[in-house]
Amino acid sequence: MATLKVPPSVPSPAEDSEQLRKAFAGWGTNEALIIQILAHRNSAQRNLIRKTYADTYGEDLLKELDKELSSDFERIVLLWTLDHAERDAFLANEATKRFTASNWVLMEIACSRSSHDLFMVRQAYHARYKRSLEEDVAYHTTGDYRKLLVPLVTSFRYEGDEVNMTLAKSEAKILNEKMSGKAYNDEEVIRILSTRSKAQLNATLNHYNNQFGNAINKDLKTDPKDEFLALLRATIKCLTCPEKYFEKLLRLAINKLGTDEWALTRVVATRAEVDMQRIKDEYHRRNSVPLDRAIAGDTSGDYEKMLLALIGHGDA
Numbered sequence: 001m002a003t004l005k006v007p008p009s010v011p012s013p014a015e016d017s018e019q020l021r022k023a024f025a026g027w028g029t030n031e032a033l034i035i036q037i038l039a040h041r042n043s044a045q046r047n048l049i050r051k052t053y054a055d056t057y058g059e060d061l062l063k064e065l066d067k068e069l070s071s072d073f074e075r076i077v078l079l080w081t082l083d084h085a086e087r088d089a090f091l092a093n094e095a096t097k098r099f100t101a102s103n104w105v106l107m108e109i110a111c112s113r114s115s116h117d118l119f120m121v122r123q124a125y126h127a128r129y130k131r132s133l134e135e136d137v138a139y140h141t142t143g144d145y146r147k148l149l150v151p152l153v154t155s156f157r158y159e160g161d162e163v164n165m166t167l168a169k170s171e172a173k174i175l176n177e178k179m180s181g182k183a184y185n186d187e188e189v190i191r192i193l194s195t196r197s198k199a200q201l202n203a204t205l206n207h208y209n210n211q212f213g214n215a216i217n218k219d220l221k222t223d224p225k226d227e228f229l230a231l232l233r234a235t236i237k238c239l240t241c242p243e244k245y246f247e248k249l250l251r252l253a254i255n256k257l258g259t260d261e262w263a264l265t266r267v268v269a270t271r272a273e274v275d276m277q278r279i280k281d282e283y284h285r286r287n288s289v290p291l292d293r294a295i296a297g298d299t300s301g302d303y304e305k306m307l308l309a310l311i312g313h314g315d316a
Contacts, residue, residue: 004042
């Protein structure tokens with residue numbers, strides 16, 4: 001359900017590298033050419049372009065882009081050009097930093113990637129920062145947040161569709177007992193959320209809904225000001241229906257007083273090759289406005305053009 005538009009015949013990585021080199025040459029940068037190439041190449045093709053560029057010109061393409069571009073446009077191009085595991089490792093590391101700290105970004109990476117992808121992120125993190133993702137998350141979080149996030153970023157879930165209904169019923173009962181007792185940070189709640197496959201969790205939460213007459217996220221809304229409960233609700237949404245989680249993130253980013261470009265950039269860069277079509281459908285359904293129109297109304301210039309190209313808008 002990706003939205004990336006790759007042309008039927010793609011130039012060779014050598015040709016693309018040469019064109020990018022031209023885009024950087026002389027006075028001013030040819031941003032349109034950068035968008036035309038990078039926004040229309042898939043992950044494997046972008047990796048080849050980076051390698052070819054380094055082999056041909058002895059320069060790191062990312063460093064060149066960093067030199068030539070600025071602000072939000074630079075951020076989206078750099079994030080997009082990174083390999084997906086490197087990108088997530090970079091975002092996770094940024095999320096542990098003092099000024100860009102975000103428990104939400106850590107949760108999002110842990111819950112919306114496949115087990116294999118999350119494993120690759122941990123490897124990329126290790127290679128780049130010479131520390132493990134889990135040690136940084138443990139060091140930079142405290143209390144209930146640490147209790148939830150460390151098991152989430154270290155999990156390696158079963159990815160198949162097999163579901164154990166007996167287990168779903170018994171774990172729905174455990175969850176309901178904990179919700180009734182307001183023991184939201186109980187280790188059983190965290191164990192279930194951080195170890196069960198997504199199919200198993202869906203079965204458990206459906207049973208919870210049918211058996212106890214309420215969706216678990218309703219039962220987690222007892223205190224709207226409690227940030228841990230908000231993160232717990234987002235964790236459940238991100239694990240069970242990521243397109244709804246990302247739609248809400250985009251809606252809040254766009255409707256904010258002054259756009260939250262940080263969130264908008266991250267969602268587009270990380271989901272364009274995954275489930276952006278589902279997110280677009282959900283956005284349209286929920287807001288009665290197509291996502292491309294919402295983005296066009298809220299952003300401008302090369303940044304807008306790059307975002308629209310990545311979500312597969314028309315001739316962008």
